[in-house]
Amino acid sequence: xxxxxRISAVLAILMxxxxxxxxxxxxxxxxxxxxxxxxxxxxxxxxxxxxxxxRFSADAAYLLIRYGELPEPAARALVDRLAARTKPPQRIxxxxxxxxxxxxxxxxxxxxxxxxxxxxxxxxxxxxxxLDGEADWLFADVxxxxxxxxxxxxxxxxxxxLARALxxxxxxxxxxxxxxxxxxxxxxxxxxxxxxxxDMEAWLATVRRSPQPPADTRALASLFAPVWRGSLMPGITRxxxxxxxxxxxxxxxxxxANRPAGAEGFDMVLDLLGVAPAASILATAVNQTGEVRLVKxxxxxxxxxxxxxxxxPATDGDAIRALILAGTIHVLGxxxxxxLLASFPGPGNSWPAANALVTLERSLTRRTLAAxxxxxxxxxxxxxxxxxxxxxxxxxxxxxAIRRREPAPDSYRIVEAEVLFAAGRHAxxxxxxxxxxxxxxxxxxxxxxxxxxxxxxxxxxxxxxxVFEPLYRFPPRRP
Numbered sequence: 029x030x031x032x033x034r035i036s037a038v039l040a041i042l043m044x045x046x047x048x049x050x051x052x053x054x055x056x057x058x059x060x061x062x063x064x065x066x067x068x069x070x071x072x073x074x075x076x077x078x079x080x081x082x083r084f085s086a087d088a089a090y091l092l093i094r095y096g097e098l099p100e101p102a103a104r105a106l107v108d109r110l111a112a113r114t115k116p117p118q119r120i121x122x123x124x125x126x127x128x129x130x131x132x133x134x135x136x137x138x139x140x141x142x143x144x145x146x147x148x149x150x151x152x153x154x155x156x157x158x159l160d161g162e163a164d165w166l167f168a169d170v171x172x173x174x175x176x177x178x179x180x181x182x183x184x185x186x187x188x189x190l191a192r193a194l195x196x197x198x199x200x201x202x203x204x205x206x207x208x209x210x211x212x213x214x215x216x217x218x219x220x221x222x223x224x225x226x227d228m229e230a231w232l233a234t235v236r237r238s239p240q241p242p243a244d245t246r247a248l249a250s251l252f253a254p255v256w257r258g259s260l261m262p263g264i265t266r267x268x269x270x271x272x273x274x275x276x277x278x279x280x281x282x283x284x285a286n287r288p289a290g291a292e293g294f295d296m297v298l299d300l301l302g303v304a305p306a307a308s309i310l311a312t313a314v315n316q317t318g319e320v321r322l323v324k325x326x327x328x329x330x331x332x333x334x335x336x337x338x339x340x341p342a343t344d345g346d347a348i349r350a351l352i353l354a355g356t357i358h359v360l361g362x363x364x365x366x367x368l369l370a371s372f373p374g375p376g377n378s379w380p381a382a383n384a385l386v387t388l389e390r391s392l393t394r395r396t397l398a399a400x401x402x403x404x405x406x407x408x409x410x411x412x413x414x415x416x417x418x419x420x421x422x423x424x425x426x427x428x429a430i431r432r433r434e435p436a437p438d439s440y441r442i443v444e445a446e447v448l449f450a451a452g453r454h455a456x457x458x459x460x461x462x463x464x465x466x467x468x469x470x471x472x473x474x475x476x477x478x479x480x481x482x483x484x485x486x487x488x489x490x491x492x493x494x495v496f497e498p499l500y501r502f503p504p505r506r507p
Contacts, residue, residue, distance in 0.1 A: 053095045053486035065478045066092040072465045083476045087116035090500045093490045126152040126500045130160045144173035145182045152500040159504040167212035191220035191262045199225050223255045249279035263302025267346045283310045293323035302332045305492040306345035309384045310352045326355030349391035375494040394450035397427040400475040401451040
């Protein structure tokens with residue numbers, strides 16, 4: 029319990045000034061930084077390795093279009109130019125179709141598709157159809173595929189994924205889409221949309237109207253379990269038991285009575301992932317060890333700190349990761365914790381693309397050096413949580429060079445950019461990366477910066493990685 033108190037005390041120290049909701053890109057003070065970082069990522073990387081893939085340029089183009097408020101001709105010219113590269117960016121076709129006007133999107137989509145049931149790489153496009161008033165056509169198209177003998181599994185997977193892609197719709201829009209889905213026999217989509225908007229009366233009514241309603245309370249409980257457990261989509265608020273219809277309350281009683289030991293801990297991990305994707309490393313650690321103390325002494329205090337608005341996950345992922353490192357070492361012990369964290373990769377948008385221990389230690393180091401670089405604190409000592417082989421002296425030398433307004437040694441320029449960014453000197457960090465040229469390492473670091481800036485600003489890349497692959501969302505347009 030003493031450690032829980034220490035974590036709570038640290039959370040208070042890390043209390044952040046930024047708002048919990050992302051700002052409007054049109055008014056966000058960080059918009060110029062987002063645009064400049066996206067511009068850097070759109071420079072042709074000229075990488076000729078055989079199996080190399082451009083994983084960043086499509087996201088960068090999307091954010092440049094959204095934050096830069098590019099006119100439609102300029103946006104289309106940008107996407108066409110990227111698509112014409114020898115190695116086009118991944119997802120560039122998804123971006124192109126999502127941003128097309130409705131009258132052009134449908135023939136382009138039909139010409140490009142290769143299967144009767146859309147796959148996961150089309151979610152941004154399907155969302156655009158729905159928001160632009162084409163839900164009836166889209167659902168009828170899927171229904172024709174079902175009638176034509178499409179396998180049930182991809183149809184079910186499509187409905188689950190599409191509900192997640194529409195989770196941000198307001199209640200009225202969500203209910204309208206659900207009604208259209210039900211009219212075309214897409215019962216899973218209709219049901220999941222009701223759950224996403226927290227309407228359990230509508231969820232139950234949809235289930236009861238479906239062609240194969242649950243035969244008894246046990247069957248109903250099995251169907252309701254993903255909603256009640258929070259696995260339908262992390263971040264969606266689960267209903268309170270006393271607000272449930274009587275049949276669902278009975279189903280919940282059955283679920284809770286048969287709940288395996290420790291299951292509540294995994295529910296809490298899902299809740300944390302929904303509000304703080306930066307905590308994905310902790311979720312993996314809990315999953316691999318099954319250690320209940322990680323939940324009680326690390327997950328629970330972090331989740332409470334976020335819910336109490338004492339820490340803003342959009343503003344400072346480094347603070348969260350520093351706490352995760354401290355908590356994991358305390359619970360598991362230094363040797364076991366470091367062995368575990370070194371055994372699996374860090375999040376996909378972190379640099380270096382190495383193990384989780386490296387990711388956490390770099391976060392702790394950036395946070396430790398940021399105040400010193402800003403001139404707000406004296407030179408810090410080596411944090412005791414760092415591994416013996418972590419290059420603290422190299423990082424400290426880079427930070428000292430920044431204080432002297434000198435460039436860091438050549439082999440520490442990426443470190444220099446990381447520390448500058450952590451200190452809030454985004455333009456200078458970007459200048460360092462630009463001077464280094466569009467190498468893989470530079471692009472990975474720039475992408476990490478881009479995602480972080482977007483989360484602090486408009487949150488246009490949603491849902492947040494690494495929990496989900498983000499969607500390309502555009503304002504509704506009518507045919």
